[in-house]
Amino acid sequence: MIRYDVLDALPVRSVLPALADALAGDGTAVLVAPPGTGKTTLVPLVLAGLAGLAGDYPARRVLVAEPRRIAARAAARRMAWLLDEKPGESVGFTVRGERVVGRHTRVEVVTTGVLLQRLQRDQELAGVDAVVLDECHERHLDADTAAAFLWDVRQALRPELHLVAASATTDAEGWARLLGGAPVVEAAGTAHPVEVVWAPPVRPVRPPDGMLVDPTLLTHIASVVRRALAEQEGDVLCFLPGVGEIARVAGQLGELGEVDVLQVHGRAPAAVQDAVLAPGERRRVVLATSVAESSLTVPGVRVVVDSGLAREPRVDHARGLSGLTTVRASRAAGRQRAGRGGREAPGTVYRCWPEAEDGRLPAFPAPEIKVADLTAFALQAACWGDPDASGLALLDAPPGGAMAAARNVLSAVGAVDSAGRATRLGVRLGRLGVHPRLGRALLDTSGAGAEAVALLSEEAPRDYGDDLAAALRRARRGGDAYARRWAAEVRRLRSASSGLSSPSAPNEHLRVGAGTAEGADERLTGLVAALAFPERVAKLDGGSYLMASGTRAEVADGSALRGAPWIVVAVADRPTGKGHARVRLGAAVPEEVALAAAGALLGEHEEVRWAEGDVVARRIRRLGAIELTVRPLKDADPTLVRDALLEGLRQDGLGLLRWSREAEVLRQRLAFLHAHLGEPWPDVSDDALHARAEEWLEPELGRARRRSDLARTDAGQALARLLPWANGEAARLEELAPERITVPSGSRIRIDYQDPERPVLAVKLQEVFGLRRTPTVAGVPLLVHLLSPAGRPAAVTSDLASFWTDGYRGVRAELRGRYPKHPWPEDPTAAEPTRHTTARLRR
Structure with a gap:
C-alpha cells in the first residue's frame, strides 16, 4: 500500500x-x-x-x-x-x-x-x-x-x-x-528558523594537522553536546570530520541516562544506519560525518552541534602523497548543517568556532577535481576515449599538473600507451573498481593479494594500527562493520580478478612463498604495497626512512614497523610545518622483494660532485633516491670532474685557488679599470669570474682532479688570460693602472687599488714637496695619504694644491716639533723633495 x-x-x-x-x-x-x-x-x-x-x-x-x-x-x-x-x-x-x-x-x-x-x-x-x-x-x-x-x-x-x-x-x-x-x-523547502549559538572553546586549540584534530577541541565539542541536551529539546545531530573523532566524542559522552548515542558514517553497520534514519523511542545524540549534511535525513533533530571541520582529499605531488586531510568546513556546508536543525520545527545550531572567524571560512568546498589524486579519473577518461579529458563536459577542468602526474602513474603501471590511450591492461584495471595502483598489484599477484588490496582500498579503523600485516589479521578475525565490508570486498576482488593476470611475467622474488602463516602475511602485505607504491619503498636511514621518491618518513613510537630495515609506506600524511611524512599505514618488506617490486627504479650510475670541500667520485647503485651500494670511482669522466670543480668554486669561493700578492693586485687593478673605463677591461667580481671560469681557468681545470690541484693553480697567471689581448689594450695596463708611481723624491710608491672607486697613494709628506697637482691614473685622481716621517697618517687629500695652501700649515705646526730632524719648509711647493733627514741633506 x-x-x-x-x-x-x-x-x-x-x-x-x-x-x-x-x-x-x-x-x-x-x-x-x-x-x-x-x-x-x-x-x-x-x-x-x-x-x-x-x-x-x-x-x-x-x-x-x-x-x-x-x-x-x-x-x-x-x-x-x-x-x-x-x-x-x-x-x-x-x-x-x-x-x-x-x-x-x-x-x-x-x-x-x-x-x-x-x-x-x-x-x-x-x-x-x-x-x-x-x-x-x-x-x-x-x-x-x-x-x-x-x-x-x-x-x-x-x-x-x-x-x-x-x-x-x-x-x-x-x-x-x-x-x-x-x-x-x-522547489521550496519547509525549513523553520534556526537560532545560531556561538560556542567557541575557552582556550585556543591547535588547528587541524593532516588527519589529527586537537583532543582539546573534541573534549569541548562533547561538552557543547551536553550543554545542548540541557538547554534544548529534541534530538542532537553533531557533525564531526571523521570516524576517529566520532569514536572519541562518543567515548567522552559516556552514559547519558535516557539518551542514546548513535554513530553514523560510511562504515557504520546497516542496523545502526537504519536506527538513525527511523524515529527513535528515546532522545538521541547522533554523531555523524558530513554524510548527514544532505544525503541522509535524520528525523527528530532539533539541535545541531557543528565542529566546523570536514575531511577532504588532498594530494602532495612533490612528495607523492595523497589522502584525506582535515580542513575547516565551508560556509555553504555550515548552512547545510544548520538547516538540519530546522527541518521539522524551529531549531538551534551550536557552532564551535568564534563568530569573527566565520567570514574568513571558504565560501564553498573545493571541487574534488581541483584537489584530489586524478589517477583513477585519468584512467576513466582514457578508457572513455578522451585521454586528456579536454572533450568532457566538466564544470572545472582538471589541473594540468595533476593530470600529468596521473598519466605518469598510469604509464608506469602499463595502463596507457605513449599517446595516453588505454591499453588492454588499462581497460582491465579500469573495471576492477579500485585505484589503478592497487589493481595492478592485484593482477600481478594473480588475485592472491586480494586481502591486502581490499585493506588498502578503504581506510581501516585507526585502532587497527599502522602495520598492514597486523591490520590484515585483525580484519580476518571479524567482529566489526569494517571487517564485514572488507570480507565482502575480498570476495568481489577475487571474483573480478579471476582469470586475469598482469601481462608481465611474475618475478621469482615476487612470489609469496611458504613459511608460517604470520610470515606469509608479512610477505604478502609487503609485496602488494610495494607493487602498488614502488616509489614509496623505504629504507631505514638514521632515525627515519628514506623513500625511493626522495621523501623522508617517520613511524610512530611503539609501531611494529619501527626498526624494520625496509618498509613500504602505503598511507602517509605530512604534519604541518614538518618536512617528513608521517606513516599511517605501512608494511615491512624483505629487501629482495622491495628491489624486485620497485625494479623500474633501480639504476647504477657514476656520481661526481663537490661535497665536504672536495671532489667526490663514486659509482652508486640506487633504488630511486635510496643508495644501495657505493664504490669509489677512480677513472671519473673528466667532464664530470670539471663540473664538480666549478661547483666547488661556486660553493666555497675563489679562495680555493692560490692567490699570491701579485695576483690579488692584478685583480684589484682590473676591477679599477672596469669600474672607470668599462669594456674591454673585464669584470672580475666573484659572480663574473664564476660565469667565465671555463674561459680563464683553462687549461688548469682540464688538469685538476681535486681540491689540492686547485690550490696549486696560480690565480694571477690564469687571470691574465682575461686581459684584452685581442685589440692590444692589454699592453696599456701599466699605463692606465700602474702598480707603482714615481713621486718627486724618486721613490716608486705602490698604489693601493682595494677600493676601485678611489685608489690610494700612501706616501711620506717630504717626498712630494714640489708636487703641485694630485697624481691621476686613468684620469682618476688618487686619494693621497700623506704620512709622517714615522709612516703614520698625517693628512688625507685628493687635491694637493688646496692642501699646500690650506692644510699644510697646521700639519707643519703639529709635526715639526715631533720630528725636528726632518725638513719642514714654509713653502713646500718650492722645496726639494727628500726621503732623508735635514742632517743628511746638509752632508
Missing part, C-alpha cells in the same frame, strides 16, 4: 509538473530542492511511474546515483518503504560489494562509482530510461565524471535518455549550461 499521506506532504511534489515539462522538452533538467523535500525519494518514483500519482510517467527504468554507499542504501530503503515494499522489489540498490535488486526492479540506486563502471562496460546504458545524479553540489569527482560521460551518451548515442542533476544547493546555472541549457526547476 503506497503511503500517499507521506508522498502528499513532500514539498517537491509541487514542482513535479514543471519537472515533467522540462524533461518533455530536451530531456534534461536541473532540480534544486532543499534536504527533506523529497527530491531523492519521490522524484525517482514518479519518473519510474511507481508513485501512483496523477500525471505519473509511464513505466520506466530509472538509475539514481548517490555519492556514498550509506546514502544509496538509505534512499532505496526509504523509497521501498514509501511503496510498502522491501528493497529488491520495485526499488533496489547496488553498491560496491552488495547488490539488492530483483526482476521487477524499476528504480535502482547506485553509487557514482558503480555508475561509472556500468558506463565503461555499456556506454548506451541499455534498458535505462532516466538517470538522476543526486547531491551534485558536493562536487565529488565520480559524480562530475559520471555527468560528463552521460552527456556524451546523450549527445552521441542516446538522445532520448533523460538526465536530471539534483541538488540541495548548487551552481544551478553552471549545471544548466553543462547540460546544454537545461531548464532549472526549484
Whole structure:
C-alpha cells in the first residue's frame, strides 16, 4: 500500500509538473530542492511511474546515483518503504560489494562509482530510461565524471535518455549550461528558523594537522553536546570530520541516562544506519560525518552541534602523497548543517568556532577535481576515449599538473600507451573498481593479494594500527562493520580478478612463498604495497626512512614497523610545518622483494660532485633516491670532474685557488679599470669570474682532479688570460693602472687599488714637496695619504694644491716639533723633495 499521506506532504511534489515539462522538452533538467523535500525519494518514483500519482510517467527504468554507499542504501530503503515494499522489489540498490535488486526492479540506486563502471562496460546504458545524479553540489569527482560521460551518451548515442542533476544547493546555472541549457526547476523547502549559538572553546586549540584534530577541541565539542541536551529539546545531530573523532566524542559522552548515542558514517553497520534514519523511542545524540549534511535525513533533530571541520582529499605531488586531510568546513556546508536543525520545527545550531572567524571560512568546498589524486579519473577518461579529458563536459577542468602526474602513474603501471590511450591492461584495471595502483598489484599477484588490496582500498579503523600485516589479521578475525565490508570486498576482488593476470611475467622474488602463516602475511602485505607504491619503498636511514621518491618518513613510537630495515609506506600524511611524512599505514618488506617490486627504479650510475670541500667520485647503485651500494670511482669522466670543480668554486669561493700578492693586485687593478673605463677591461667580481671560469681557468681545470690541484693553480697567471689581448689594450695596463708611481723624491710608491672607486697613494709628506697637482691614473685622481716621517697618517687629500695652501700649515705646526730632524719648509711647493733627514741633506 503506497503511503500517499507521506508522498502528499513532500514539498517537491509541487514542482513535479514543471519537472515533467522540462524533461518533455530536451530531456534534461536541473532540480534544486532543499534536504527533506523529497527530491531523492519521490522524484525517482514518479519518473519510474511507481508513485501512483496523477500525471505519473509511464513505466520506466530509472538509475539514481548517490555519492556514498550509506546514502544509496538509505534512499532505496526509504523509497521501498514509501511503496510498502522491501528493497529488491520495485526499488533496489547496488553498491560496491552488495547488490539488492530483483526482476521487477524499476528504480535502482547506485553509487557514482558503480555508475561509472556500468558506463565503461555499456556506454548506451541499455534498458535505462532516466538517470538522476543526486547531491551534485558536493562536487565529488565520480559524480562530475559520471555527468560528463552521460552527456556524451546523450549527445552521441542516446538522445532520448533523460538526465536530471539534483541538488540541495548548487551552481544551478553552471549545471544548466553543462547540460546544454537545461531548464532549472526549484522547489521550496519547509525549513523553520534556526537560532545560531556561538560556542567557541575557552582556550585556543591547535588547528587541524593532516588527519589529527586537537583532543582539546573534541573534549569541548562533547561538552557543547551536553550543554545542548540541557538547554534544548529534541534530538542532537553533531557533525564531526571523521570516524576517529566520532569514536572519541562518543567515548567522552559516556552514559547519558535516557539518551542514546548513535554513530553514523560510511562504515557504520546497516542496523545502526537504519536506527538513525527511523524515529527513535528515546532522545538521541547522533554523531555523524558530513554524510548527514544532505544525503541522509535524520528525523527528530532539533539541535545541531557543528565542529566546523570536514575531511577532504588532498594530494602532495612533490612528495607523492595523497589522502584525506582535515580542513575547516565551508560556509555553504555550515548552512547545510544548520538547516538540519530546522527541518521539522524551529531549531538551534551550536557552532564551535568564534563568530569573527566565520567570514574568513571558504565560501564553498573545493571541487574534488581541483584537489584530489586524478589517477583513477585519468584512467576513466582514457578508457572513455578522451585521454586528456579536454572533450568532457566538466564544470572545472582538471589541473594540468595533476593530470600529468596521473598519466605518469598510469604509464608506469602499463595502463596507457605513449599517446595516453588505454591499453588492454588499462581497460582491465579500469573495471576492477579500485585505484589503478592497487589493481595492478592485484593482477600481478594473480588475485592472491586480494586481502591486502581490499585493506588498502578503504581506510581501516585507526585502532587497527599502522602495520598492514597486523591490520590484515585483525580484519580476518571479524567482529566489526569494517571487517564485514572488507570480507565482502575480498570476495568481489577475487571474483573480478579471476582469470586475469598482469601481462608481465611474475618475478621469482615476487612470489609469496611458504613459511608460517604470520610470515606469509608479512610477505604478502609487503609485496602488494610495494607493487602498488614502488616509489614509496623505504629504507631505514638514521632515525627515519628514506623513500625511493626522495621523501623522508617517520613511524610512530611503539609501531611494529619501527626498526624494520625496509618498509613500504602505503598511507602517509605530512604534519604541518614538518618536512617528513608521517606513516599511517605501512608494511615491512624483505629487501629482495622491495628491489624486485620497485625494479623500474633501480639504476647504477657514476656520481661526481663537490661535497665536504672536495671532489667526490663514486659509482652508486640506487633504488630511486635510496643508495644501495657505493664504490669509489677512480677513472671519473673528466667532464664530470670539471663540473664538480666549478661547483666547488661556486660553493666555497675563489679562495680555493692560490692567490699570491701579485695576483690579488692584478685583480684589484682590473676591477679599477672596469669600474672607470668599462669594456674591454673585464669584470672580475666573484659572480663574473664564476660565469667565465671555463674561459680563464683553462687549461688548469682540464688538469685538476681535486681540491689540492686547485690550490696549486696560480690565480694571477690564469687571470691574465682575461686581459684584452685581442685589440692590444692589454699592453696599456701599466699605463692606465700602474702598480707603482714615481713621486718627486724618486721613490716608486705602490698604489693601493682595494677600493676601485678611489685608489690610494700612501706616501711620506717630504717626498712630494714640489708636487703641485694630485697624481691621476686613468684620469682618476688618487686619494693621497700623506704620512709622517714615522709612516703614520698625517693628512688625507685628493687635491694637493688646496692642501699646500690650506692644510699644510697646521700639519707643519703639529709635526715639526715631533720630528725636528726632518725638513719642514714654509713653502713646500718650492722645496726639494727628500726621503732623508735635514742632517743628511746638509752632508
